[in-house]
Amino acid sequence: MKKILAIDAGGTKITCAVINENGNFLTEIEKYQTPKKIDELISLFKTIISKHENNIDMTAFATAGAVNITNTKVDSSTPNMPSGYNELDFSQLSNKPVFVENDANAAAWAEYKIGAAQGEDNTITITLGTGVGGGFIVNGRLLRGKSGRAGEVGSMKINGQKRICTCNRFDCWESYASGSGLKKTSEQIAKTDNIFKSSIFNTKKFEDITTYDIIDGLNQNDEYSKKVFDIWKQDLIVGLINITNIFDPESIIISGGMGKFINTDEIQNAINSEIVVSPVKIKLAKAGNYSGMIGAALLACQKF
Numbered sequence: 015m016k017k018i019l020a021i022d023a024g025g026t027k028i029t030c031a032v033i034n035e036n037g038n039f040l041t042e043i044e045k046y047q048t049p050k051k052i053d054e055l056i057s058l059f060k061t062i063i064s065k066h067e068n069n070i071d072m073t074a075f076a077t078a079g080a081v082n083i084t085n086t087k088v089d090s091s092t093p094n095m096p097s098g099y100n101e102l103d104f105s106q107l108s109n110k111p112v113f114v115e116n117d118a119n120a121a122a123w124a125e126y127k128i129g130a131a132q133g134e135d136n137t138i139t140i141t142l143g144t145g146v147g148g149g150f151i152v153n154g155r156l157l158r159g160k161s162g163r164a165g166e167v168g169s170m171k172i173n174g175q176k177r178i179c180t181c182n183r184f185d186c187w188e189s190y191a192s193g194s195g196l197k198k199t200s201e202q203i204a205k206t207d208n209i210f211k212s213s214i215f216n217t218k219k220f221e222d223i224t225t226y227d228i229i230d231g232l233n234q235n236d237e238y239s240k241k242v243f244d245i246w247k248q249d250l251i252v253g254l255i256n257i258t259n260i261f262d263p264e265s266i267i268i269s270g271g272m273g274k275f276i277n278t279d280e281i282q283n284a285i286n287s288e289i290v291v292s293p294v295k296i297k298l299a300k301a302g303n304y305s306g307m308i309g310a311a312l313l314a315c316q317k318f
């Protein structure tokens with residue numbers, strides 16, 4: 015059975031382990047801080063790989079950023095990774111095959127193979143965190159597009175309020191439906207709606223209200239928090255309706271830190287009452303915190 019060294023390269027930490035082709039972990043998970051300089055990052059990658067290289071068949075990376083069609087480089091700039099990251103040719107890091115895939119795509123593949131979407135050949139995994147990521151499985155294959163960058167669903171346009179996004183464009187779905195989107199909505203409502211005057215947070219500065227405040231406010235029946243959360247939820251639902259109408263998936267799997275705040279049955283009912291395709295199931299992710307590593311490993315197995 016093939017053994018894959020799987021490495022998740024994120025902006026703050028790097029995790030790795032050896033995984034087999036069934037997605038089972040063969041070693042303990044190692045964790046490292048992501049170096050700030052590209053030279054140090056490359057040398058960390060090489061150290062990790064050389065430690066395991068004799069016992070593995072290949073290395074698979076899951077990483078932030080859009081990956082090219084040959085799974086060897088990160089094409090788009092990723093502000094949370096060291097500058098020069100998109101110059102790195104991953105295939106040069108080892109004498110054995112190296113594969114790199116976008117982390118949201120890898121997570122979607124893990125949900126399809128071992129997680130909440132097993133047996134569902136048309137399924138989409140949406141990651142709701144600081145941003146919004148997506149991986150699309152269409153007819154049992156990962157949708158990659160002409161350049162490898164398909165599935166950048168966080169950049170889908172909604173709403174038209176001219177809200178600036180972290181990418182400096184306007185009205186990306188992720189500037190509404192992510193955790194930071196919820197925070198932006200909380201600021202906007204605090205500034206413009208009288209409901210804030212009677213909120214339990216009314217002594218806070220608008221910009222100091224956090225996502226966790228809003229969740230806390232929901233539990234305390236705070237009307238302002240309820241309004242903010244309802245707007246966030248509606249913005250989330252609009253995007254999910256669009257995705258469902260275009261892809262007609264069996265399921266949409268929600269992963270990421272914001273997932274625990276939503277009621278999947280409520281979201282599912284709201285979507286299914288607005289779509290023209292057949293009903294979709296909304297489920298929480300099951301492949302766990304290391305789904306990016308597992309998905310990248312299983313995709314690498316298919317390729318090599």
Ligand SMILES: [Zn+2]
Binds near residue numbers: 169181182183186
């Ligand atoms: Zn954007």
